[in-house]
Every structure is written in structure tokens, then in C-alpha cells.
Amino acid sequence: MxxxxxxxxxxxxxxxxxxxxxxxxxxxENDDINESEIKADPDLRKPIAEYGVNIWDRIRREYVAKGPCQPKDNIFQKTRQGKDNRSFRDAWYKDYDWLEYSEAKHAAYCFYCFLFKRGYVAPGDEAFTSCGFSNWKKILEKFKAHVGDKSSAHNKARIEYENFVNQRQSVAYVVSRGMxxxxxxxxxxxxxxxxxxxxxxxxxxxxxxxxxxxxxxxxxxxxxxxxxxxxxxxxxxxxxxxxxxxxxxxxxxxxxxxxxxxxxxxxxxxxxxxxxxxxxxxxx
Ligand SMILES: [Zn+2]
Known part of the structure; x- marks a missing residue:
């Protein structure tokens, strides 16, 4: 043998x-990052750009490991919008895997854009990344508008997210960037x-x-x-x-x-x- x-x-x-x-x-388990910095609730997170550029990827790694914040079976806060009382629905996660909900702010956010959005964002769209989105009227149309076409800021962020996740699975990458x-x-x-x-x-x-x-x-x-x-x-x-x-x-x-x-x-x-x-x- x-x-x-x-x-x-x-x-x-x-x-x-x-x-x-x-x-x-x-x-x-990376010990260079303070665990308490990594917040599950999207409204409480510090924007990636506010960290030193050399640790952006490590912060992203922590968030990718956690996955999007998608509380379920929750009593989502209802608010009067137009004639009806409206609220967020967890059924939306199924079609929008990037969708996050903040219980702190009762608002929706985009996981991909939080992680990889950079540069120009269409007017009205920044709500999904910075202050949260909470006008539930015609929300599916707004989700669609946020995703946009192939070259939209969201889709660019999604592609970066997918590349990041795939790259993370490569042993060569782990070795090449130093251990x-x-x-x-x-x-x-x-x-x-x-x-x-x-x-x-x-x-x-x-x-x-x-x-x-x-x-x-x-x-x-x-x-x-x-x-x-x-x-x-x-x-x-x-x-x-x-x-x-x-x-x-x-x-x-x-x-x-x-x-x-x-x-x-x-x-x-x-x-x-x-x-x-x-x-x-x-x-x-
Ligand atoms: Zn997005």
C-alpha cells in the first residue's frame, strides 16, 4: 500500500x-474584527465605506457568513398608507433573496447593495441602502425598479456579491492573500x-x-x-x-x-x- x-x-x-x-x-472566527461591530439589523450597521479599506473584505465576509437579515413570523409593524394599513411581508423574501427587514426601523434594505454598492445610485433608490424603505404601497413595483436592468447599481452589486462568495471558496485565494x-x-x-x-x-x-x-x-x-x-x-x-x-x-x-x-x-x-x-x- x-x-x-x-x-x-x-x-x-x-x-x-x-x-x-x-x-x-x-x-x-477572525479575531481582528470586533464581533459587536457586526450587526444583524440592517439599520444598525455601520456602512462598509466607513471602515478602513484594508478591512472591507473582512467585514463583508462576516456579513456574508451571517446572510441577509430576514426575520420571519414576525408581527411587522402596520402603518396607515393611503386608505389601508400596510406592513412588510416575509413572503417577499422568497422572490427577493437580497431583501432585508430592520426590526429597529421597520424598514426594508438590500443586502447586496449594503455590501457592494459603490458610486452613483439612482435618485430615490438610496433608501434601500442608507435609510431604509418603508412605503409598502405598490412595493413590488419598487422592488422591480430597485433591481433594474442588467447594468443597474443593484445588479452590479449582486455580481460582485456572487464573485466574492465564489472567490471565498477557492483555496488558491485563501493562500494567495496571505494567511x-x-x-x-x-x-x-x-x-x-x-x-x-x-x-x-x-x-x-x-x-x-x-x-x-x-x-x-x-x-x-x-x-x-x-x-x-x-x-x-x-x-x-x-x-x-x-x-x-x-x-x-x-x-x-x-x-x-x-x-x-x-x-x-x-x-x-x-x-x-x-x-x-x-x-x-x-x-x-
Ligand atoms: Zn440592491
Whole structure:
């Protein structure tokens, strides 16, 4: 089996999908931005342009991770408009994924325009981004007017939003723009974990045991070997197991399986069935 594991960089490449997913999670924990700055309610947010230009993308990342503010099952405030009492309706979210509602101001906002609007905005349209929109009469026509044609400010913002989200999923992008401390720690954790997975696969050893709790004296090959690695390598020890973020320890059975499957991509002759058996097999 050893011959299949000679090209370590290729095996790491195979983990790209997992890495992209976890890198995204790590980025959301970025400690350079004060969490309290990121407001769910669109009326309470500080405009992106008021931050230093070097952190615009990090602020956007936080908001993209949160998604648009779309409270539901809410009693939206009714106001007399024309002959009728009117209010916002959460059913509108279905057709307008950019639509946000501020409970603080009882007004509608546009998520894409908040994140990426720049330069000229058509007169009357700034309500969706700066002060909020709350005249619900003929609102669907107003939504349509806000979206506008292909070259509208809204559609330009939407395209920027989509590019931003796609770019965020690219590992090459994460690497090229330089890594944060959390990303570096993540990479060390990932590499150490892949090393352990490779070793167990090469030796044909089962991964899991009956008692994998942290106090168990004999957890399983996977956890024991990872712990041993951390005890002998400070750089690794500082970022794995109890020193890893709670949601990113990379020790769950599903992560072990993902890693083994990623290695199996390289070993087409065996396929991943064999690895699944190894991962699932307990000590006995
Ligand atoms: Zn918009």
C-alpha cells in the first residue's frame, strides 16, 4: 500500500474540498474584527465605506457568513398608507433573496447593495441602502425598479456579491492573500491529521476504539497517535485536540472518514470501501 502514499502534496491536494470548507469556518472566527461591530439589523450597521479599506473584505465576509437579515413570523409593524394599513411581508423574501427587514426601523434594505454598492445610485433608490424603505404601497413595483436592468447599481452589486462568495471558496485565494493566524493553525492541524491518517492507512490499522472520551486511557489508534504527535511536536501540540477550536478539532468520525476517502482518491485500485472498513472498525 505504501507506494500509493508517496506523493504527500497530492494527498493534501485531495483534501482541498475539506480544507476550503474548514478555512471558511476559520475565517468566520477572525479575531481582528470586533464581533459587536457586526450587526444583524440592517439599520444598525455601520456602512462598509466607513471602515478602513484594508478591512472591507473582512467585514463583508462576516456579513456574508451571517446572510441577509430576514426575520420571519414576525408581527411587522402596520402603518396607515393611503386608505389601508400596510406592513412588510416575509413572503417577499422568497422572490427577493437580497431583501432585508430592520426590526429597529421597520424598514426594508438590500443586502447586496449594503455590501457592494459603490458610486452613483439612482435618485430615490438610496433608501434601500442608507435609510431604509418603508412605503409598502405598490412595493413590488419598487422592488422591480430597485433591481433594474442588467447594468443597474443593484445588479452590479449582486455580481460582485456572487464573485466574492465564489472567490471565498477557492483555496488558491485563501493562500494567495496571505494567511491569518487561525488559518496557519488550521493548516498545521490539517497536515498533522492527514499525517496520522496516512500512517494508519499505510499500516492497515483500525482508526477507532470503544471509548474515545478525553479521559480514556486507551482511546483509539487515531486519537492516541494524534496526541502522541502533539506531545512530541510543540507546533502541532498547540493547535490540536483540546487546543483546537471546539468546532474544528478534526477528530470526529466523519472527518476521519473524509480524510481516508480523500486518500482513497489516490488509490483507485482499492477504492474507498476498504478505507471505510478501516475507519469504522473498532479495536476488537
Ligand atoms: Zn440592491
Amino acid at each position: 505504501e507506494k500509493y502514499f508517496g506523493k504527500r502534496p497530492t494527498i493534501l491536494d485531495s483534501c482541498q474540498e475539506l480544507e476550503a470548507h474548514n478555512a471558511e469556518e476559520n475565517l468566520m 491569518t493566524t487561525k488559518e496557519k493553525e488550521y493548516r498545521i492541524r490539517l497536515t498533522a491529521t492527514v499525517d496520522v491518517v496516512r500512517f494508519l492507512l499505510i499500516q492497515g490499522l483500525p482508526f477507532r476504539g470503544h471509548d474515545e472520551s478525553s479521559t480514556s486511557l486507551n482511546k483509539c489508534n487515531f486519537l492516541e497517535l494524534l496526541e502522541w504527535y502533539g506531545l512530541r511536536n510543540d507546533e502541532v501540540g498547540k493547535v490540536i485536540l483540546k487546543n483546537a477550536p471546539g468546532n474544528n478539532q478534526m477528530t470526529s468520525p466523519s472527518v476521519q472518514k473524509d480524510m481516508a476517502n480523500a486518500c482513497a482518491v489516490e488509490t483507485t485500485e482499492l477504492g474507498d470501501r476498504h478505507f471505510s472498513i478501516l475507519v469504522d472498525e473498532s479495536r476488537d
